[in-house]
Amino acid sequence: MDNQENNLKDAKADIGSQGRPGGQEPNQNEPFLRRLSQTFPGLLQVLGLVAAWAVIYGFFAWQAPDSFLGSKTLETILRQTIIVGFAAVGMTYIIARGAIDLSVGSVVALVTVVIAKAIENGMDPLLAAILGVVAGGLAGLLNGGLTVMLKVGSFIVTLASLLAIRGVAKGIADNTTVNSPENWLADLTAPLPDAIQWLLLPKGGWLLVVAAVLASWALGSTVFGRRVIAVGSNENTAKLCGVNPDWVTIKVFVLGGIFAGLAGLIMFSRLTIGDPTVAGGLELKVIAAVVIGGASLNGGAGSVMGSLFGALIMTTIASGSSHMGLENWHQEIVTGAIIVAAVALDRWRLTRAAQKGVHV
Numbered sequence: 001m002d003n004q005e006n007n008l009k010d011a012k013a014d015i016g017s018q019g020r021p022g023g024q025e026p027n028q029n030e031p032f033l034r035r036l037s038q039t040f041p042g043l044l045q046v047l048g049l050v051a052a053w054a055v056i057y058g059f060f061a062w063q064a065p066d067s068f069l070g071s072k073t074l075e076t077i078l079r080q081t082i083i084v085g086f087a088a089v090g091m092t093y094i095i096a097r098g099a100i101d102l103s104v105g106s107v108v109a110l111v112t113v114v115i116a117k118a119i120e121n122g123m124d125p126l127l128a129a130i131l132g133v134v135a136g137g138l139a140g141l142l143n144g145g146l147t148v149m150l151k152v153g154s155f156i157v158t159l160a161s162l163l164a165i166r167g168v169a170k171g172i173a174d175n176t177t178v179n180s181p182e183n184w185l186a187d188l189t190a191p192l193p194d195a196i197q198w199l200l201l202p203k204g205g206w207l208l209v210v211a212a213v214l215a216s217w218a219l220g221s222t223v224f225g226r227r228v229i230a231v232g233s234n235e236n237t238a239k240l241c242g243v244n245p246d247w248v249t250i251k252v253f254v255l256g257g258i259f260a261g262l263a264g265l266i267m268f269s270r271l272t273i274g275d276p277t278v279a280g281g282l283e284l285k286v287i288a289a290v291v292i293g294g295a296s297l298n299g300g301a302g303s304v305m306g307s308l309f310g311a312l313i314m315t316t317i318a319s320g321s322s323h324m325g326l327e328n329w330h331q332e333i334v335t336g337a338i339i340v341a342a343v344a345l346d347r348w349r350l351t352r353a354a355q356k357g358v359h360v
Contacts, residue, residue, distance in 0.1 A: 045294045049309035056313060060320030068323040071197055078201055079189055081308075081315040083108070083263045083270075083279075085208050087286040088293070088307040089215050090140075090259025093252040095290050096219070098232040098299025099147065099154035101253065104260050105282035106165040107139045109275065111264025113169045115185070116178035116274025125183040132268070133261035139165055140257020144250035154253075162283070169276035178274035188269040204266050208308075211262070216304035228252060232299030288335055289314050291342040296350065314338075 061069050087104050094101050111132040118128035139161070146157045188204035201209070219225035230238040231245045238245060267278060291297065292313055293306030314335065321331050 046305050053313050064323040077315050077319050081312050082204050082208050083266050084285050084311040085308050086259050086263035088289040088311045090256035091286050091290045092302040092304050092307045094256045095295045096232050096302030097228050097252045102158040102283050103161040104286050105279035106162050107136050107260040108264040108267050108279040110169040111136050111261050112268040113173045113274035113276050115268045116180040119180040125185050129265050136261020137258045140253040144253030148246045173276045185269050186272050288339045296346050
């Protein structure tokens with residue numbers, strides 16, 4: 001009985017100390033950067049990603065034609081980041097839980113079709129957009145529910161739903177694109193007029209910024225966020241503290257589906273049509289962005305802001321490669337190499353932390 005009580009106390013201490021190695025307070029005798037990283041766990045990581053993006057952008061500014069430089073190209077890069085960025089926010093929660101979602105691209109395609117069909121049938125664009133996001137959330141509920149009920153890995157479940165949801169999108173669209181009347185949703189990603197170029201981001205971009213700030217705060221500062229990290233770190237320890245891993249799983253998949261729905265809304269804004277074949281392979285870019293951003297595929301770690309900069313890095317590489325005249329397959333090789341490098345770095349980090357006896 002005493003051992004069980006001690007385990008429970010240790011488990012609660014472990015969950016309560018998420019973000020600081022070993023639950024320890026910063027030691028004033030330690031170097032400044034280490035104390036800073038303990039006080040603000042994700043700050044140095046985000047600053048490192050900013051520096052990495054600056055190096056990559058600088059490289060393409062040096063190597064690519066002059067057309068790469070300038071506010072127009074930067075605005076284009078930021079606009080193109082919005083879709084991957086929205087999906088990456090939701091994926092951060094899923095991966096931090098220790099799961100994966102391979103159906104993101106199919107959900108995005110489904111949402112574009114749902115929105116286009118709704119507007120085509122006379123629905124108000126705002127209601128159609130809400131309906132599309134709800135469809136994304138329902139797809140997430142399906143993924144989370146099946147993962148919990150079937151007791152199988154999310155990889156298998158979402159691999160199956162990748163095909164099934166894409167099929168549903170094609171069925172709703174009669175296996176063709178769905179045209180919709182002109183509407184204001186296109187303004188979400190429309191290029192900025194010269195008079196307000198200083199804003200850098202269109203309306204959809206600022207919507208992403210607000211959503212990301214809220215999601216980052218929730219992951220790091222709320223009970224739900226701590227439970228996501230706790231379950232991803234050690235499911236048995238979380239159970240000892242009374243956390244229900246199944247509910248956490250369902251909630252993160254619903255949240256991931258909602259953010260995939262928002263990504264689908266932005267995709268519709270760009271295309272202004274519903275396309276059941278769009279966003280093929282998007283899930284790989286999203287996963288790459290999240291892993292680059294510092295999430296561990298083993299679960300228990302994730303940074304929403306890091307994921308956004310990971311998405312920005314991926315988009316910058318794609319844009320720079322296009323300006324240099326590199327073909328698509330070059331970009332795919334680079335994406336694959338980046339994923340392998342990020343996973344290898346994460347494995348090295350975990351091994352190094354284990355050797356030092358530090359909880360990550």
